[in-house]
Amino acid sequence: MIYQEAMEWGSHVLGQAGVAEAKLDAWLLLETVCRINRTFYYSHMKETMTLEQQSEYEIAIRKRAERIPLQYITGEQEFMGLNFKVNSNVLVPRQDTETLVEEALKICQPGMEILDLGTGSGCIVISLMKNAHGMTATGSDISKQALLVAKENARLHEVEIEWVRSNLYENISGRFDLIVSNPPYIPQEDILGLMPEVRDFEPVGALDGGVDGLDFYRQIIAQGKDYLNKDGYLYLEIGYDQGPAVTNMMCAAGYRDVAVVRDLAHQERVVKGRI
Numbered sequence: 001m002i003y004q005e006a007m008e009w010g011s012h013v014l015g016q017a018g019v020a021e022a023k024l025d026a027w028l029l030l031e032t033v034c035r036i037n038r039t040f041y042y043s044h045m046k047e048t049m050t051l052e053q054q055s056e057y058e059i060a061i062r063k064r065a066e067r068i069p070l071q072y073i074t075g076e077q078e079f080m081g082l083n084f085k086v087n088s089n090v091l092v093p094r095q096d097t098e099t100l101v102e103e104a105l106k107i108c109q110p111g112m113e114i115l116d117l118g119t120g121s122g123c124i125v126i127s128l129m130k131n132a133h134g135m136t137a138t139g140s141d142i143s144k145q146a147l148l149v150a151k152e153n154a155r156l157h158e159v160e161i162e163w164v165r166s167n168l169y170e171n172i173s174g175r176f177d178l179i180v181s182n183p184p185y186i187p188q189e190d191i192l193g194l195m196p197e198v199r200d201f202e203p204v205g206a207l208d209g210g211v212d213g214l215d216f217y218r219q220i221i222a223q224g225k226d227y228l229n230k231d232g233y234l235y236l237e238i239g240y241d242q243g244p245a246v247t248n249m250m251c252a253a254g255y256r257d258v259a260v261v262r263d264l265a266h267q268e269r270v271v272k273g274r275i
Contacts, residue, residue, distance in 0.1 A: 004045040010061045017065035029060040032074045067196035080127040089145035091206045093123040099263040100237045101127045110134025117181040122150030129159040140166040175229045182237035183216035185209040221249045228275045235272045243268035
């Protein structure tokens with residue numbers, strides 16, 4: 001099979017499987033498997049792939065046709081300009097979450113101690129540590145497997161972070177100047193309606209926010225005051241329609257300067273406040 005035929009075949013198979021960006025995903029898998037770029041492809045598209053390349057590509061396309069997330073097949077995802085290792089033990093980092101990091105960076109200063117609750121791949125806290133210097137960071141997650149991924153990403157990006165296996169604040173000690181979290185916030189009844197890539201393959205524990213999607217916010221906000229220094233900040237990613245509810249929770253719990261921040265799609269994405 002030549003490269004051009006591989007691309008055409010891959011695009012067709014993924015299109016038939018209902019993959020939204022079939023041609024793009026077919027290319028990204030070809031790029032990953034064959035370790036080529038577009039310049040190479042267009043100048044060698046009539047050349048024959050090796051048998052090993054063809055076999056790996058066919059396997060990758062079949063996996064994607066089963067709606068396994070592209071990032072779990074390639075093993076990585078870009079976030080805040082950095083490449084993060086990912087697998088089925090962690091959520092795939094999303095561009096929406098960059099809003100949380102960008103907002104937090106505005107108040108990050110040397111000497112601050114930060115905590116990332118439910119760190120997953122570690123993309124939030126690692127991005128903060130790569131873009132702001134002189135801080136101390138802790139990342140926690142209830143999943144041992146997720147923490148292994150986060151530790152690997154910290155090693156790759158050469159940042160020092162303390163990792164704690166913890167159900168929210170359960171095993172956390174000390175106080176922090178900033179707590180950030182992208183907690184599970186999908187209402188239980190909405191999970192079945194998610195895209196197959198998310199519903200069937202991403203860890204449900206990182207998605208399920210309880211009956212109304214707000215279970216984790218209640219705990220994080222209520223207990224947060226016990227873990228924040230005076231004038232400490234709490235920054236939370238939210239679902240597009242959760243701004244009013246989370247804002248009310250924070251105000252009722254005594255947080256000050258509570259505000260909602262919208263993402264690039266103009267959806268409410270972050271609620272922030274301080275003690």
